[in-house]
Structure formats: structure tokens, C-alpha cells
Amino acid sequence: MRTVKDYLSPGKRMGVFLLLLFAVSSLRAQVPAATEIVKKADENRRGKSLYSEITMTVVRPTWSREVGIKSWSKGEDYALVLITSPARDKGQAFLKRQKDLWNWVPSIGRMIKMSSSVMGQSWMGSDFTNDDLVKQSSSVNDYTHQLEKTEKVREFDCYKLILIPKEGATVVWGKVIMWVSTTDYIEIKTEFYDEDGVLINTYNGYDIHTYGNRRLASRMEVVPADKPNQKTVMTILKYDFDQPITESFFSQQNMKNVK
Amino acid sequence: MKRVVIFLCLTGAAFALSAQKSRPGLSGYVSDMASVIAQYPGNRWMWENLLHNRLNFGWQFAENWRLDAGMRNRYIVGNLGEKDSELHVTFDRFYLTFEKDQWNLQLGRQRVNWGQTLVWNPNDLFNTYSFFDFDYVERPGSDAFRATYYHSPTASTELAASLNASHRVTAALLHHWNRNNFDYQVMGGLYAESDIVVGGAWSGDFSGLNFRGEFSFFQPVGRQSADTALVIAASVGMDYVFSNSLMLQAEVLYNNVSSAFSSAGLMGLYAAPLSAKYLSVCDWNLFGQASYPLTPRLNTSLSAIYFAGIQSYYTGLSLDYSVIENLDLSFIAQYFAATEKAGLGNMQILLAFARLKYSF
Numbered sequence: 001m002r003t004v005k006d007y008l009s010p011g012k013r014m015g016v017f018l019l020l021l022f023a024v025s026s027l028r029a030q031v032p033a034a035t036e037i038v039k040k041a042d043e044n045r046r047g048k049s050l051y052s053e054i055t056m057t058v059v060r061p062t063w064s065r066e067v068g069i070k071s072w073s074k075g076e077d078y079a080l081v082l083i084t085s086p087a088r089d090k091g092q093a094f095l096k097r098q099k100d101l102w103n104w105v106p107s108i109g110r111m112i113k114m115s116s117s118v119m120g121q122s123w124m125g126s127d128f129t130n131d132d133l134v135k136q137s138s139s140v141n142d143y144t145h146q147l148e149k150t151e152k153v154r155e156f157d158c159y160k161l162i163l164i165p166k167e168g169a170t171v172v173w174g175k176v177i178m179w180v181s182t183t184d185y186i187e188i189k190t191e192f193y194d195e196d197g198v199l200i201n202t203y204n205g206y207d208i209h210t211y212g213n214r215r216l217a218s219r220m221e222v223v224p225a226d227k228p229n230q231k232t233v234m235t236i237l238k239y240d241f242d243q244p245i246t247e248s249f250f251s252q253q254n255m256k257n258v259k
Numbered sequence: 260m261k262r263v264v265i266f267l268c269l270t271g272a273a274f275a276l277s278a279q280k281s282r283p284g285l286s287g288y289v290s291d292m293a294s295v296i297a298q299y300p301g302n303r304w305m306w307e308n309l310l311h312n313r314l315n316f317g318w319q320f321a322e323n324w325r326l327d328a329g330m331r332n333r334y335i336v337g338n339l340g341e342k343d344s345e346l347h348v349t350f351d352r353f354y355l356t357f358e359k360d361q362w363n364l365q366l367g368r369q370r371v372n373w374g375q376t377l378v379w380n381p382n383d384l385f386n387t388y389s390f391f392d393f394d395y396v397e398r399p400g401s402d403a404f405r406a407t408y409y410h411s412p413t414a415s416t417e418l419a420a421s422l423n424a425s426h427r428v429t430a431a432l433l434h435h436w437n438r439n440n441f442d443y444q445v446m447g448g449l450y451a452e453s454d455i456v457v458g459g460a461w462s463g464d465f466s467g468l469n470f471r472g473e474f475s476f477f478q479p480v481g482r483q484s485a486d487t488a489l490v491i492a493a494s495v496g497m498d499y500v501f502s503n504s505l506m507l508q509a510e511v512l513y514n515n516v517s518s519a520f521s522s523a524g525l526m527g528l529y530a531a532p533l534s535a536k537y538l539s540v541c542d543w544n545l546f547g548q549a550s551y552p553l554t555p556r557l558n559t560s561l562s563a564i565y566f567a568g569i570q571s572y573y574t575g576l577s578l579d580y581s582v583i584e585n586l587d588l589s590f591i592a593q594y595f596a597a598t599e600k601a602g603l604g605n606m607q608i609l610l611a612f613a614r615l616k617y618s619f
Contacts, residue, residue: 058555065555065584087286087585087618097412099440108388108396109370113442113471115464115500170467172502251412253363 034145037159038178040185042076042140044214047241049074056128057233070258076138078250082258095255104255111252127201127222127232142169143176156181156188173200184208184215199225211239283318290616292394296339299607307337311394315352325356327369329397351400363407368400371419373433373446374473375460378546379512379538381475381492382446382460384429385421387533390546390564393577393591394614401429413437427452440464450536454479454490469498477536490536491515496546505551512544516568541568556581571597582615589614 032040049072056067068085079096083089091106094114101114143163151160158179165171174195179188190203201224205217220234289312296305314330329352335345354367374380378390385401403421410416414437420430431448441463450456458475474493479486496510516537533539545567550560557580564573578590593610 060555063556063583065581087288088587090286100413100437108372108398110372110374113375113462113464113469115467115469248412251409252415253361253409253412257358 034147034159034161035140037147037180037185038143038145038161038163039140041178041180041187042138044185045187045216046073046076047214049242049245051238051240051243051245052236053238055235055237057235058127059233060230072245072249072258074245074247074250076140078247080250080255080258093255093258095250095252097250102252102255104252106256111255127224127230128234139163139176139178142166142171150182151179153179153189156186158182158188186215186217188217201225209236212241214241283316286315286619287313288616288618289313290394290614292612292614294337294339294610294612296611297609300605305337305339307335307339309394310334313397323357323359325358326354327356328353329400331397349399351397354400361409363405363409365403365405365407368402369405370398370400371403371405371421373444373460375442375444375462376471376473376494376496376510377498377508378496378510379473379492379494379514379544381473381494381514381535381538382433382444382458384431384446384448384450384456384475384535385419387535387538389533391573391593394612410436413442423451431456450477451534453481454536456535467499469496471496471498475535488515492536492538494538503551505549508546508548508550510546512539512546513542514538514544515542516540539566541566541571543567569597571595585618587614587616587618589616 052071054069054071056069058065058067066085067083067089070082070084071079072081073079077096077098079094081094083092093104095102095104103112103114104110105112143165146162146164148160148162151158156179158181161178161180163176163178165173165175173192175193175197177191177193179190180186181188186205186208187203188205191199192201192203194200201222204221204223206219206221207217208215209218216236216239218236220236221231222234223231290310292309292311294307294309296307297303298305310333312332314328314332316328316330317325318327319325328350331347331349331351333345333347335347336343350368352368352370354365354369357364371385372383372388373385374383374388380388385403386398388398401421401423403419405417405419407415407417415435417433417435418431419433420428422428429448429450429452431446431450433444433446435442435444437443441461443459443461445457445459447455447457454477456475456477458473460471460473462469462471464470472493472495474491477490477492479488479490492512492514494510494512496508498506498508500506514537516539543566545565546562547564548560548562550558552558557578559579560575560577562573562575562577566572572595574594576590576592580588582588589612591612591614593612595606595608597606599605
């Protein structure tokens with residue numbers, strides 16, 4: 001049987017290629033669908049897999065605390081987070097597999113099953129929730145998306161998107177407004193609202209860096225709406241995208257061993 | 260002292276060799292805790308100051324091999340013990356690990372923790388957690404051999420055998436798996452050479468409400484035991500974390516403790532060493548706790564236990580404050596009130612602790 005490749009001469013092939021290229025760029029010129037933008041932003045920060053080293057700083061008017069973590073993730077279903085500092089919590093690990101969550105506490109040699117209700121809880125006293133860390137809920141699957149307009153946030157041209165949680169989705173928020181840069185699909189700013197429509201937290205991504213073939217914020221800040229003089233800062237020390245990590249890496253055995 | 264020397268030599272040797280494999284790690288804490296105990300009737304006052312240092316040492320000295328040691332040094336001054344001052348130096352961990360593919364083998368003094376619930380653990384045959392002993396969460400290790408095989412990322416089978424202080428063997432097999440977002444385990448074996456034990460446990464949640472339970476049946480066998488009655492220990496607990504980080508927790512324990520044991524009354528909680536078989540001093544026990552971080556630096560908790568069988572109760576308060584990075588200040592109060600049913604007449608005990616702890 002003849003294939004398309006056999007049928008087309010080299011010249012024709014080049015023509016089709018250019019046509020396809022043109023088709024793609026004309027698609028790009030159009031405004032993509034809301035869900036598509038959220039998907040791209042999500043894919044951009046998540047990759048197929050991601051290894052990261054992060055410092056999180058909880059900033060309060062009179063004091064601050066730092067937490068160091070190493071994190072491995074694969075898609076949105078698998079994550080392993082290891083605490084590297086402070087000394088008191090060092091060695092604790094969190095494993096997420098789909099809807100299951102476990103916490104390994106080396107000092108007592110015990111693995112504790114955690115419910116999804118801890119996801120909305122503050123991560124070690126910070127303004128980030130556990131959910132932000134292990135990405136339990138999915139901005140793609142757990143919400144419906146609506147593109148409102150394009151708008152400038154700081155120096156970035158952004159798509160402004162409204163995210164409303166789907167019925168029955170285990171999410172913490174009542175509404176999320178997200179600004180995603182029109183080039184590179186970087187999550188520049190996000191506002192998190194509770195079920196009564198009250199603004200709770202604002203996220204901002206700063207210091208855009210290139211990681212492999214992606215561009216992402218290397219410093220992320222979350223500021224609670226009712227306490228403008230406090231914030232939590234996440235600084236990316238290392239991002240390593242798309243290294244082959246198998247699903248079996250995210251195991252109870254490995255949770256006790258990762259370094 | 261000999262132990263200190265051994266430990267220092269070991270640490271030194273480890274550091275000297277460290278260039279070859281991964282670097283050895285040393286961590287731990289130093290704490291100073293002042294305690295006051297008041298007892299009524301008798302109006303007895305006791306006090307104690309405990310200077311406590313813990314060292315955890317871990318070293319992966321070859322690709323599949325690892326050595327772990329844990330050392331606990333305590334200097335106690337006060338009128339609580341027999342002497343005015345005491346120095347205790349113990350190794351509560353000292354074990355070798357061999358890990359390859361899905362196998363993990365551990366030999367030596369280690370913590371074998373089979374618990375699933377948060378307060379009383381009938382499945383925790385090798386080392387019993389005590390809710391009251393907040394200053395020693397690590398618990399003493401048991402001298403054991405343990406082999407674990409991981410069938411999948413969420414299922415494993417474990418064989419553990421240990422020798423207790425009176426040279427009695429405990430040997431048991433545990434199988435652990437996950438199904439429909441619940442963890443399950445079954446276990447069985449020989450307990451302290453005196454009982455055949457079988458049990459099981461689960462952990463999971465319904466819409467965020469954690470639901471955990473554990474049960475064990477101890478049937479005395481052979482000449483070793485004077486008591487031949489079947490002992491049941493079963494605990495069921497629930498816990499929930501609200502979005503503002505408030506955590507509520509409740510647990511019930513049923514344990515048909517022998518009359519010999521319960522006659523020790525409430526003081527038995529301190530005097531008698533608890534075990535997986537005898538987790539409390541009476542049959543029905545109810546626990547409740549609320550904990551809440553007032554600020555990210557200040558964690559508070561209130562707890563209560565009702566010992567239904569002896570109509571006695573416990574209440575506790577704890578405040579944990581992060582002074583600076585790695586330095587924590589805690590204030591803990593524990594109050595026990597026993598009624599005449601407890602066998603010792605009306606009795607009240609108040610314990611108050613202030614602890615400053617530096618982790619490294």
C-alpha cells in the first residue's frame with residue numbers, strides 16, 4: 001500500500017510542510033481556547049517530570065523562617081517531597097500517588113496516611129497550602145475555564161482566565177483568577193478566592209528564567225489579602241525537567257530512602 | 260563512658276572514610292527540661308531538671324549498605340529518682356541496613372513501628388508508643404532482625420523478630436497494602452514467647468475525615484503464662500484538619516486488661532511499662548484532642564482522656580513556640596484525677612514541664 005510519503009515528491013513535501021507550518025502559525029495567531037491556555041501553563045511548569053530544589057521563606061513583620069525541599073514529580077498524579085531543612089523536620093518525606101498521600105516520619109520510623117483534607121492546610125506554617133506543594137488538585141481537570149480578555153500585568157501581556165471548580169472536585173478555592181503570559185505561557189499572577197468570593201491569597205511569579213526549553217518564574221510569592229505585610233517566598237534553586245522518572249519511583253520504599 | 264568512646268570512634272572512622280562513599284550525616288538535638296510534679300493527697304512535690312542530648316548518625320558506606328546509630332545522653336538532677344543526680348548514656352539505635360531492589364534487610368537495635376492509629380497501637384508489637392511520654396517520641400529501639408519485601412509502590416510484606424529485655428522472642432509477619440485509597444494491614448506471630456497474636460489495621464479517609472483502626476488478639480500459650488485468658492486490644496480513631504489548620508482528633512480503645520494490671524491504677528501508666536497487649540489501665544478509654552497553630556510560630560493543643568473502667572481522667576495542655584530557627588520552647592501540663600474506683604482512693608497528680616530544645 002502506498003503511504004503519503006511515497007505519494008508526495010520532495011518538492012510537494014516541502015510545500016505541505018510549509019502549509020502545515022503556516023496553518024500552525026495561523027492557529028497561534030488566533031486566541032487559543034481558555035482550557036488550552038491553562039493546559040499549556042500547567043504543562044509548562046509541570047513538564048512530563050520535574051526534579052526541583054526549592055527554598056521556601058515564610059516572611060512575617062518581625063521574623064522569618066526557611067524550609068528547604070527537594071521534590072520529584074511526574075505529571076499531576078505522582079509527587080515525592082523531601083524536607084532538607086530545618087533540622088527538626090529534616091528527612092520527613094511526603095508521597096502522593098493519585099488521591100493517596102503519605103507522610104514518612106523518620107524519628108518515629110512510621111508512615112502516616114494523610115487525607116486530602118490536609119491539602120488546604122498551610123504548608124509548615126507558610127502561606128502556601130500542601131496542595132501548592134504536591135499539586136493534588138489540578139487547575140486543568142478540577143476547574144472549568146473561561147478566557148476573559150488579554151491584559152498587561154507588570155511588563156507581561158497576559159491572558160486573564162477565570163477558573164471555577166467543577167462540581168464534586170476536591171479543591172480548596174471557590175474561584176481562581178489566573179494571568180498567563182501570551183508568550184511562553186508563564187503563570188504571572190493568580191488570585192485565589194474563597195466560596196464567598198473573598199480574595200484570600202495573591203500569587204505572583206517573578207524573575208523569569210530559562211530552564212532547558214522552558215521559561216518560568218524563579219521566585220514566587222504568595223501574599224495573604226488580609227495581611228499585606230506578610231508573605232511566603234519560594235525560590236527555585238534547581239529545576240530539572242523531563243528526566244526519565246518511572247511511576248515506580250514514587251513508592252513507599254523510596255519515600256524512606258530519597259536523599 | 261565506654262559507649263561515648265565507641266560512638267566517637269565510630270563517628271571519627273566514618274568521617275575518615277567518608278570520601279569513599281556518601282557523606283555520613285549527624286543530626287540531633289539538645290534540650291533542657293524542667294519538670295514539677297505535685298501529688299494530692301500527700302502534698303508531695305517533686306522536681307527534676309533534665310539535660311538531654313540526642314545524636315543521630317547515618318552513613319551509607321557502600322552502595323547497598325547503611326549504618327545507623329542513635330545515642331541518648333541524659334543528665335538528671337532532682338528529687339524524683341533515687342539519686343540526686345544521674346547520668347544515662349544509651350544507644351537506642353544501632354543497626355545495619357542492606358537494601359537491594361525490592362528487598363530491605365535490617366539488623367540491630369531499631370524502631371519497628373507497625374502502628375496505624377495515633378494514640379493506642381495494638382499492632383505495634385515491638386515498641387509501644389506512649390502518648391504521655393512526649394519528650395521521647397523516638398522510643399527505645401528493639402534488638403531485632405527485619406526483612407521487608409516491597410511488592411509494589413504501595414504494598415509490602417515484613418518479617419520481624421526481636422529479643423526483649425527479658426530475652427523473650429517476639430516474631431511476627433505483617434502484610435501491608437492499599438486498595439481504594441485505604442491502607443490495610445494484617446499481622447500475626449508469637450508475642451514475647453507467651454502469646455500467639457493476630458491482628459489487623461486500616462487507615463483511610465471519607466471526604467477528608469481520617470478513619471484509622473487497629474486490633475489484636477493475644478492468646479496466651481505454653482507454660483510461660485500464668486494467665487490464659489484471651490486479651491483483645493482494639494482502637495478506632497478519627498481525625499480531621501480544617502482549612503484554618505485546626506485539627507480535631509478522637510480515639511477509643513478497648514482493652515480487656517487483666518485485673519492484676521488494672522490494680523496498679525492510674526499510676527500504672529507511669530510505673531508499668533505499656534505494651535501492645537496492655538495499652539492502658541482499664542478496659543474502655545476515650546481520647547479527644549484539638550490542636551491549633553495560633554500563629555505559625557505558636558502551636559497549641561488541648562487533650563483529654565477518660566478512663567471509663569476506673570472513672571478517672573486526664574487532661575493536657577501543650578504550647579510549642581518557635582523562638583528562632585531550630586530553637587523551640589514548649590510548655591506542657593498534664594493532670595490526672597483518679598476516683599476511688601481506680602483502687603488508690605481519690606488522687607490527683609499535676610505535672611508541668613518547660614522545655615527549651617535546640618535541633619541540629
